[in-house]
Amino acid sequence: MSSSRATLIQVAERAGVSLASTSRALHGTGASPAMVERVRAAAAELGYSPDATGRSLRMKRTFQVAFAVADIGNPVYVEMLTAIHEVLAPHGYRVVVMSTGQTVASTVDLVRSLGSGFVDGLVVSPLRTDDTLVEAIRQAPVPVVVIGRPLDGIDSVSTDSAAGIGLAVAHLLEIGRRRLGFVNGPLDTTPGAARQRGFDAATADPAFAGEHAETERADDFTVTAGLEAGRRLLARGGLDAVVAANDLLAIGVIRAAGELGLTVPGDLAVTGMDDTEIGKVFRPGLTSVSLGSAERGRLAALLVLDRVGDGAEPVQQAAVGPHLVVRESTAVASKEKSAR
Amino acid sequence: MSSSRATLIQVAERAGVSLASTSRALHGTGASPAMVERVRAAAAELGYSPDATGRSLRMKRTFQVAFAVADIGNPVYVEMLTAIHEVLAPHGYRVVVMSTGQTVASTVDLVRSLGSGFVDGLVVSPLRTDDTLVEAIRQAPVPVVVIGRPLDGIDSVSTDSAAGIGLAVAHLLEIGRRRLGFVNGPLDTTPGAARQRGFDAATADPAFAGEHAETERADDFTVTAGLEAGRRLLARGGLDAVVAANDLLAIGVIRAAGELGLTVPGDLAVTGMDDTEIGKVFRPGLTSVSLGSAERGRLAALLVLDRVGDGAEPVQQAAVGPHLVVRESTAVASKEKSAR
């Protein structure tokens, strides 16, 4: 209990110098070597460690950045969190985990709460977006970086998940699949809407040439919801491939296929999206469209770091391109092993 | 930018009352209804939101709790984090994510850094423990709750993972397996040591009656390390079951079995530990010993919440019992489906 009690004033008294000199000797500049030595010694004897709150109040910086998502358990967000933490920690910044909640309103509340100044910046990946949210972010008292859809006048790190779905469809066509199902999550979410757009565009393309395509919507971006949606979709029969909007949904679909006695990839090829760890270790290894979750997190952290440092640069809009990672779940020959 | 600028002093001036009354009207007690109304109105007009730093400095409370683990990406820790967040957020506490690093020394540094007072409490799950760490935690200026091995005089939430391994071994014997392999992680970690102890004890038990048992050690508690250790172990042949110290290791072992043409559970039964989401959705569904990760996180959060509220209660040592969740990877008849 003793170590936290020592204050800068006590260090100053112990060293027999002024408060100002003590502060300068420890952190700032403009102190003579003798002074530094003297103060350091006194600080060490007392086990002094500077109080973060006092410093924050004076400097108007908390050295904290918030990361907010709807569901911290989602593997994609975990990857982002890890990447953000890895970038920020070496710069002396702490990461505060927050929840946006499921609704736009709760996300707006979160952004407004930044007015309390407990954090120097925010990285947020909103599930649903809205004019009120955009406005709240614009008015936010600290820098905000959005991971997701780029918004006017707001720093963002985005990816083209619609094009990503296109990659999956093209890959399935290439390996000879012709009758595609699409299992998507809720359409009123940003990713849900984008991926639907991607699927519709890909299947409307001349290259697709009027082959069969149908969509089934899951209640959520989870394995369970994917299982249920997969059952409904596959029960109707006649498909030779399924594009899932998500790795978790894809795994649900594969389980549904198993229930119906369909083999993957033999009877049914399945693709996921996000290229999560869980898809990598799954059997069969899941072909998935990587959206660079870790990279997006990394870029967002760098952006927010820039912002909290300087002031008003132009709006930054970074993007990470999707790319396809082929594994067993869409293998042409069933004896193929996963790369790597 | 305007919302953060409004300070309590400005609200006071606007309302035409003193600073003290303003503060009381907003948060404290002992203000007349008229005063409350008046101040509320002024605060609303100015879009005032109280400054967290100023409040923290005065109240000597940050309303923040840190959660520190070696690897935030590990599903077990993600479950804990989620549970902790769910407990703390409704009480107005924020969660700061930190990394203990891999070594004891870095964990000690982390605990010492609490002296800066940026957080009211800490929940930590150290991979490796040490006298210096125990001492550092005892000296810590804020309440610390350890998730892991119970330590003298320190609040902790533990589980008996050794007994958990015993459950797995008993289960395998029960379904008729006689030649067991054990894939463990590094022995110098707390969980590694405990689980080795559990396996050694279980196979030394009379009930085991001198059946075959051998151990292979993985470099880490990951799928990749499990795959490599599984290859080494299974290459030697002669086993009909493998106990893995971890779900991730178990999945690696199952992949190794697949490479060698062994079916699971037909040729080889495999058990994991931690009962993670990834094991639930894996094919075959992974039989696993649950250590109640979410529950441990929940209890730890409640403990730290108690501590930051009051002062000196007696040391609290909570425990969560292990229990076995049987799924396909140890099914007796191969046609069995996983329960829910």
Add this chain to the structure above:
DNA sequence: CATCACCCCGGAAACGTTTCCAGGATGATC
């Protein structure tokens, strides 16, 4: 020898909030 520049130190203010303390007004009780 005087002037100047430079470097280093100490005093003091400021960041925004909560809370202690004392005083004034009001209502109730005797």
Add this chain to the structure above:
DNA sequence: GATCATCCTGGAAACGTTTCCGGGGTGATG
């Protein structure tokens, strides 16, 4: 009608730090 308790309000201090500002000392230069 006087005393007392009660309730509410305002002034002021305090939390721990950084930084502005002025002054004194030292060395160098004219």
